[in-house]
Amino acid sequence: MEIGASVLDFATVEDASQIQVDASPRGAGMHADSAVEGNRGSTVADGDGARDGSGEEPNGSAQPQGGRVDAGLIEKLREMLGDDGMVMRATELKVYECDGWTLEKSSPEILLRPRNTAEVSAILKLLHRRGIAFVPRGAGTGLSGGCLPLSAPVMICTSRMNHILEVDYASRRVEVESGVVNLHVTNAVKARGMIYAPDPSSQVACTIGGNVAENSGGPHTLKYGVTTNHVLGVELVLPDGEIAELGGEAEECCGYDLVGAVVGSEGTTGIVTRATLKLTRAPEGYRTMLAIFDDVDNATRAVSAIIAAGIIPAAIEMMDQMIIRAVEAAFHAGLPEDAGAVLIIEIDGIAAGLDEHARIVTELVRGAGAKEVRLARNEAERLILWKARKRAFGAVGRLAPNYATQDGVVPRTRLPDILRAIIGISSRHNVRIGNVFHAGDGNIHPIVLYDERDADETNRAIEAGRDILKACVEMGGSLSGEHGIGVEKMAEMPLIFSPEDLAVMTELRRVFDPDQRANPNKVIPVPGSCVEVTTPRRQVAL
């Protein structure tokens, strides 16, 4: 009983207020029937587990939303996973209180680290019988609060399921466990001239499972596509513990494209334990250029000029002056600190054609006002540029104690407009905003700087972020290019989707998760209560 008591102690004031805030609109919202199902699920196991030792305790009338972790359950989990397979100490759980979206924090009551599919299935069966909600977690590098536990006491981390199971070079397939780090896939196959194409900036740490959940992108998705274009099959443990093999090694679907539905579902369809990925042949060569501009306006015009000319580089990335200076201070990559903006443009493909493509791109960006175009002379120089780009977010830590990254998308031709809008929003809310983003896709990443100790500035940062997303939507764009909706952008979903759209998406989610216990309170807002839900939660978290 001591164990149970100590776990309950973890329910902080913050957690309790979240539960209240989230619970009230949910019951009254459009998913009233799901609340009923949830209750039914939670009362399946009857009898007093504390006395009979079965662990099947009644949930009681005070059952919190998301269910309760009790001593009986903990004992069963310990038998299965061992002491090193679970984390319960409050100090250790602090590590898991947020992902890269740090505006909101909430620790799980217990963190589980299963070693294989069978253990994930057994865990989920236990939770299913008790009506307990859970949050899947990869490496926690997400940027939208996707693995923030909200009324979900159990977190299930895939970090110990990190084996590359089979590489089939002839078919260009690799099967991996979901806890495998993204970059490790490419590292395992590059000696044979292959890569795993999606390359999020966090690729040294982020996991394939997290990539699948978030449909992650990266700089080179301009040419190669995002995660969903490279996942052929998944093994999914459903929230009731059943194991479903979806898709496989063949390109065509047999029935509905459930793999496509699971990729990007942000952990709300269950826990992906394995994935079959496509491998891509590494390009024969690269030309990587740094185009230097006096201002952001010309840089964005150069992007439009390249795309409009029918050229699809492997990547076109932009950094503005604030980011250039932060990166230089941190990494000394040789970026020009007096430039208003730079573009990193990479062309890849058949070696014979690269110089000609590079010449055309150089002409186009000069025509758009680039004052200088530098070509990386060798692989070392190329890697320095990419290191500067991929570590830009880390460098931003020098500029302010906290930052929030936005992820809006606009049609590529509207890049100059959205960047002008961001400058206006920055001055209107009196917050500093830097820009480092995937320009070729129209996927912006404005970085809003703030100090969380300053409540007013923090609120201004949140408001500035919202205004940027609204501006993206007004320009025909979307809320998120690759970071996911998570909790961060839930309130904005009605800007781009009607209540009917959101209802259908919820129906799709419930195909996999009828009780909505997999990563609850994410992606789809409860109608009519978004602002009321999120604002106090944010205040609680700050």
Add this chain to the structure above:
Amino acid sequence: MKAASELAREFGAIVGDAHVREPIGHEARAATIVAEPGDADEVAEIVRKCEADAIALAALGSASTLAQMRSTPVAVGVSLARMNRVIAYEADDMTVIAEAGLTLGALNDLAATHGQRLPLDPPHPDRVTLGALVAASHSGPIRLSEGTARDLLIGVRFAGHDARLIHGGGRVVKNVAGYDLMKVMTGSFGTIGIITETTFKVRPIPERYTIAATAFRDADVAFAAATRLHDAVPLIHLEVVSAAVASALGYGEQPGVIAGFGGNGQEVAHLIAQVGAILGAGCEVIADGEAIAAYGRLRDFDPPDAALCAQIAVAPAELASCLRDCRVEYRAHAGSGVAQIFVSNAASAEDVRQTVARWREIAHRGRGHLRVTRIGEEFRAGVSIFDEPPPAAFALMRRLKTAFDPRGIFNPGCFVGGL
């Protein structure tokens, strides 16, 4: 079931009497009457009426896929022939929004004026509507380099259960907001709603285009050469064809490899040398206009007088051995693990049933599956068009069908597992 005349009157009240007609040609295998709505609201009203009166309906496209799928016609075929507008062609953004009744051919005529194309290439693009392209996930040779409909569809609108007009995705090329309804609609064969509008990424047409073709003494040697090519150079397409198909396409009487590649002048010159070295002395190279014409014939290849056709999709490395075991004529998208296979003669219904069962077993061994794409009406009984998904996946599919089509009106009874 209501008589055709009664259906015509009732649906004429929604779309106008002038826009309800009798089915033409093989449409008759798909539907009893054909309604031609003028906009998405009319499509929604058709759905509302069908749900209220328990009337089965299906989007038709050119009806060629539906006619093969259905053993009995639905009451109402919905033709989107009048919904064929381009809503927005944003050449500089390389995106296009168009109504689902527009044909791929018409869209690509417009795209070509911008030096672009929607790079999906099923046979006869003039007969394939965008709605059918998505619903049946039609593809062709260039899937090797450009992907399939699921890779290019970035937004979708459809009329679903309760006459709701639903949209997923958007008009930007990278977008993870909300669940991916595009994937759910792609390859759903009209069983969960009627697609009314599609938004696609388009791509530039390569500056230069070249085909290299070589005949080989047998299929194994042809596939081995194809594999070497695939490993060595980036190709637009890589087709391996059986002797009969090679002959029909004018490539001689032996199995052949037909590889397409492109790029700028330097790239093409370099590739011609590389590809030529791999394919050997018999390699025949044609370029630009001549190559485009040859590509059109390759894309449009349709086995004449075939009694039974199917699409097999397996792990790419297994394709050659699967085709050998199937003992069929074929056009194979080597590298993608997908092939159209066919036999010209079928003795009896029992013969067809056994042939399909044997092909399926081979496809399963190749870690894939098989879909029958053409079968004579006389052989239909007892032959399942679609393969069976594994049980847990199928349970989810059944729930998906029930969630999206609780009244069971959308092209019912002929998809996987009778969904």
